[in-house]
């Protein structure tokens with residue numbers, strides 16, 4: 001395999017759970033790896049949109065947590081533990097799900113450390129802006145960085161950008177949302193400081209505050225159940241997912257309007273909390289975002305799309321390269337999440353072809369970019385699963401770079417098992 005002119009064996013776009021998993025997977029398989037991330041920190045939605053829990057590391061239900069994701073994801077958990085975060089599975093009595101609660105600041109540092117330990121070349125404040133390709137392969141990406149534009153040449157590539165931005169600039173065909181123009185709702189996460197209320201916050205009072213908000217504001221809140229909230233350990237801040245909105249399309253104009261209107265809503269919401277809820281008299285808006293949390297954007301063409309039925313049956317396959325165990329969680333109607341549970345052993349396999357771009361031999365997908373139909377996507381997208389699909393994509397990309405052609409699933413599985421992944 002000619003590698004003389006390549007800067008890297010594997011180039012990863014995006015540093016969320018999918019991209020980080022891919023970079024670790026590829027590096028452990030022996031590849032020279034670069035990761036390009038548009039923010040000044042890694043973590044994806046966990047650090048850029050206050051998504052403060054890892055879902056998908058464990059099976060649903062049961063009295064004890066049963067792990068479904070290890071490998072790269074487990075390395076990140078180990079580093080978080082070294083930074084003092086206990087990372088224990090937390091069981092939600094209402095949903096039966098097991099999650100890992102996160103601290104975004106420690107997560108940023110943990111991810112820096114893990115990638116440094118694997119010798120990954122990380123480019124922060126750098127965005128993959130263009131790609132050059134032949135009929136069936138990507139040759140290089142153009143990165144818009146702090147020092148202008150530069151080109152990175154690679155043998156193979158992983159799109160871990162969440163929004164399929166690498167596949168987009170490579171000209172890959174896309175499906176938007178469910179294919180009929182419906183995209184899952186976005187959320188503006190907010191953090192409220194100055195809350196003196198001790199102990200449990202009364203949900204009825206929060207619901208009454210939302211009603212009061214809806215009387216006062218021209219933009220309405222659909223989540224009339226009071227949304228999802230918790231107190232942040234340490235600061236006691238009130239962390240709240242309440243502003244769920246529909247996203248009409250994926251234009252920069254719509255994203256701008258979404259950010260601006262959600263911020264206005266957050267300001268009014270905190271005024272209402274101050275007026276209406278005991279213990280919130282001195283509340284202030286401590287943080288929005290940094291950006292809206294976007295559940296869904298584009299789905300680039302993959303060689304296989306995981307189906308609704310694959311999830312419901314808990315389908316296992318010989319070409320499976322990752323486990324997925326989070327139930328289907330759909331936010332098609334803003335403010336009204338709907339769940340469906342996984343059958344069979346409580347997890348299903350992500351097949352290698354769901355990670356492989358249709359028609360582009362050296363492009364692999366990680367995290368929420370992987371091939372899945374609109375309902376299956378409600379399960380595949382969570383961050384624990386993104387580490388697992390990412391690690392598999394990274395291994396597949398590394399083996400592609402080594403052999404000059406895509407590997408078969410058996411080779412990817414063997415390498416993943418050697419790396420400690422669960423399949």
Ligand SMILES: Cc1cc2nc3c(=O)[nH]c(=O)nc-3n(C[C@H](O)[C@H](O)[C@H](O)COP(=O)(O)OP(=O)(O)OC[C@H]3O[C@@H](n4cnc5c(N)ncnc54)[C@H](O)[C@@H]3O)c2cc1C
Nearest residue numbers: 014016017018038044045055128161162187293367368383
């Ligand atoms: C409101 C909300 C709540 C959620 N709740 C949970 C939850 O509790 N637990 C859970 O596990 N999941 C949850 N999810 C889903 C989960 O956050 C995402 O599906 C997950 O983050 C997917 O990981 P990823 O790495 O594929 O993508 P992302 O986390 O989106 O990461 C993609 C990364 O790529 C970068 N990037 C994008 N374009 C470029 C480019 N051109 N060049 C360079 N970098 C680029 C981005 O900056 C980002 O860092 C939630 C999502 C939302 C919106």
